Amino acid sequence: MILLGYLPVTKLDGILKSERSRLQHQLFHNCVKELLAPLIKAGSEGVEMLCSDGEVRLVFPILSAYLADHPEQCLIACCKESRCPKCLVSSLDRGNPIRSQLRDVAETLEILKDVHLKVDEDDNFTKHGLRPVDPFWKHLPHCDIFSTFTPDLLHQLHKGVFGDHVSKWARKLVPGKDEVDFRFKSMTGHPSLRHFRKGITLVSQWTGQEYKELKKVFLGVIAGAVEGPVVSAVRAALNFIYYAHFEYHTDSSLQELANAWNDFHERKTIFIDRKVREHFNIPKVHSMQHYFHMIKSHGTTDNFNTELPERLHIDIAKDAFKHTNKKDYIPQMRQRLRRHEAVRKFTAYLLWAVKDYVPGGKADQTEPINPDPDPDEQLGTPDDELDVHPNPTKSPPTNRTSLQHHTAISPPFVMTLADMKSKLKVHRFGEALERFLLKFGSLHPSLHHAVENARYPVFRQFTISIPSPLQVTLEPFIWDVVRAREGEPGGTILAKPDLPIDDDPRIKWWDIRGELEHEFDSLCGAHHVS
């Protein structure tokens, strides 16, 4: 991503109020027109570009994706904010699952032509909900501006549909003021889950991250507290959001996305019936309608993540400004960015050209085994002897199709059966181990005695590297940390129930690893008795 320019923000104080808004829009369009001017020639005549394989090709760059929020999209599309920037749905119908004609570039330009010269606004101008602007995209080659607006998971779904709307409607229907809070407080833990220790009513700053955490357990929280149809409506919205998140789609997963959308619209009326909502005429609810086709034409939604440009807003606008002397700051910001860019390029060159080059001269740090520690869980284990042990060494998995299990090289604790009883509150371990050893064919002459007196090397946690489905992430593996805990059930797991064990279990057991993937039928829930 590179910075093309900063846009001026002005209140146009010296100008007639009635003209201000139109001119502000026109100012934006004129600026962007200037910025994108090189695209007109490049897009129609082509530019020779050096490709990563070393070949030079004639490339025709066009504007095909534009990441923007709803007001910005309307500004770009030259339509009113009460309308959809992509289609001609009426301003009252945005909550209904109806298909409307998509906006057309040629038709729109025709309507906008000389519009400010006309005395009366014509019919189509009003019907299309337009604003009188000379758009920057008028001369851009092959640019269907209305199809460039890409799905925005963070604002439209996480914060919008789920955070501001569906979850709030559902919460209003839970009887009892503190019921939801109690459920969040006593929610079972998992390393990938944030524990809302004080419930959620007191959370004052709701960011995208809080909403993402909320949606992980929300359905389980409201289940039972509200009637079935409400739960089902929320479930449909959640399913839509999770399918929209897929980083790889097939016809069948897109069909599931469409099904979830239909399902939501069929079930949403319960919120009107229960009087927590009067209508669904909300831009973000309508935006869901365009996901299916946008994913088909432009690829999966992770390509258009607005969290990245938002981050850039901090790096290249706020931080860059901070490093100036606040006087005539734009040239200073430009210079700073140019220097940063130069350093980045040269670093990339050094990494390519110099063997074992380490940027910044620091030694490479090994990747932490547990990228997502849950502070709650750490606090929950006051017992000194159960300190978190040092990272197990993690050799990069070589087999990319099977599960791999990792523990520390040396177990951090050694315990007797008595230790387990007193420290871990584990009482029936001995019996279970005897059963296991007998099944395994142990011919130990005094098994009971040996089990009672042995000293057991004990681990605190292990990590499973799970080959990742493409839909979840393009990273090859997901690291799944399972921790044992003291005096209480530890992490819950899905495991293969007891299998018949051969005479040489070591070989057999190491060989079954590959079979476990996605073989749901054969799995059982279990939890560690730690």
Next chain:
Amino acid sequence: MIFMLPEELGEFSTPLVYVQWFRNFISKDQTVDMYKISLSTRSGGYGNTSIIPITHIARSCQLIPVFGETMDRSFTRETMLKNSPAVFLNPYLRHLDFFLLRYLNSREDETLA
């Protein structure tokens, strides 16, 4: 508990895990569309526990207590799993879980139908 078998009890290079079982995934709650399970017990009311090799474990998961209409306020986060009469297997924990418990599961249902 995750442990190694001490040498005097036998030769075993794979770490072992002491687990308590839940019942099989048979019934789904239609409203939340999640598997509903409860702890498996042996005669005498003891938990059904066993020892399995670490390699039998496919992944972690989250089990959400079935809170019911109003939650039993005597339960705490720590005692929830033991005391809750039933739990839901949460498909929304991670996208990895959603993929298995919603997407693949719905594919399976379709094939069966």
